[in-house]
Amino acid sequence: MARMKFICDAERCIECNSCVTACKAEHDVPWGVNRRRVVTLNDGVPGEKSISVACMHCSDAPCMAVCPVDCFYRTDEGVVLHDKDVCIGCGYCSYACPFGAPQFPTNGTFGLRGKMDKCTFCAGGPEANGSDAEYEKYGRNRLSEGKLPACAEMCSTKALLGGDGDVLADIFRTRVLNRGKGSEVWGWGTAYGKPTQGMPAQPVPKEPKKS
Amino acid sequence: MNRVLLIAAVAALAPLAACTEKVQTATPRKTDEKVWQSNDNTFTAAGYKAGDKAAWDDQSRARAQSQNEYVKTK
Numbered sequence: 670m671a672r673m674k675f676i677c678d679a680e681r682c683i684e685c686n687s688c689v690t691a692c693k694a695e696h697d698v699p700w701g702v703n704r705r706r707v708v709t710l711n712d713g714v715p716g717e718k719s720i721s722v723a724c725m726h727c728s729d730a731p732c733m734a735v736c737p738v739d740c741f742y743r744t745d746e747g748v749v750l751h752d753k754d755v756c757i758g759c760g761y762c763s764y765a766c767p768f769g770a771p772q773f774p775t776n777g778t779f780g781l782r783g784k785m786d787k788c789t790f791c792a793g794g795p796e797a798n799g800s801d802a803e804y805e806k807y808g809r810n811r812l813s814e815g816k817l818p819a820c821a822e823m824c825s826t827k828a829l830l831g832g833d834g835d836v837l838a839d840i841f842r843t844r845v846l847n848r849g850k851g852s853e854v855w856g857w858g859t860a861y862g863k864p865t866q867g868m869p870a871q872p873v874p875k876e877p878k879k880s
Numbered sequence: 881m882n883r884v885l886l887i888a889a890v891a892a893l894a895p896l897a898a899c900t901e902k903v904q905t906a907t908p909r910k911t912d913e914k915v916w917q918s919n920d921n922t923f924t925a926a927g928y929k930a931g932d933k934a935a936w937d938d939q940s941r942a943r944a945q946s947q948n949e950y951v952k953t954k
Binding site for chain 2: 836
């Protein structure tokens with residue numbers, strides 16, 4: 670079973686923003702909402718690094734944990750999605766998310782906050798796959814069309830990789846071995862955890878009393 | 881006189897029009913279709929047969945490898 674993940678290779682990202690544009694165009698994302706964005710660290714300084722950021726579809730998603738109406742769910746492929754018909758737009762998920770993924774469109778007068786919108790890994794939402802209702806609320810469902818997220822497939826330098834985590838890790842490993850540097854994967858540990866991360870502290874065995 | 885009373889009544893009741901409230905019963909979350917359950921449409925990737933789980937898995941792996949430029953330069 671595939672386990673969908675994103676990897677952004679900071680050694681390769683050139684801050685072209687084509688991932689952002691691809692996402693906006695593919696899903697007809699409303700004005701003011703950016704499901705994906707590019708962040709540059711030390712901008713203008715030699716050695717600056719850029720990374721493309723969106724929902725990472727965390728293994729243990731904090732947005733799911735804090736949602737008061739339980740509108741989130743995880744698909745069999747590990748994609749974290751939500752039901753906009755249940756979302757009340759409270760914004761708790763945006764406080765919980767370490768990646769700033771949840772977005773809120775301005776809806777109506779007085780700057781009223783609408784229902785949450787975020788990256789769907791191009792997997793749509795809880796409507797019939799490829800239906801008009803799904804496109805209207807969540808955008809295109811590329812996964813059901815046998816494709817991968819538009820942002821990753823459009824990336825010119827292949828800095829942003831999207832797909833089955835095992836395949837991506839294999840591609841990235843080959844890269845690192847060839848170039849001999851840049852093995853750090855930004856956000857990977859936060860989103861998908863490390864082998865020891867999140868585990869309860871192991872109890873220290875007591876030494877038997879000597880009599 | 882009646883007309884004045886009527887206008888006064890309408891004026892008094894008009895602000896209450898904003899008091900209507902939508903039903904707030906909780907709606908359960910809908911269940912999603914499986915990703916491989918899809919009707920063929922014009923956007924389906926070439927060579928991919930929708931509706932078959934094994935075919936979707938194969939397609940997903942093959943498509944992910946298209947992001948690996950070392951496959952092209954071997």
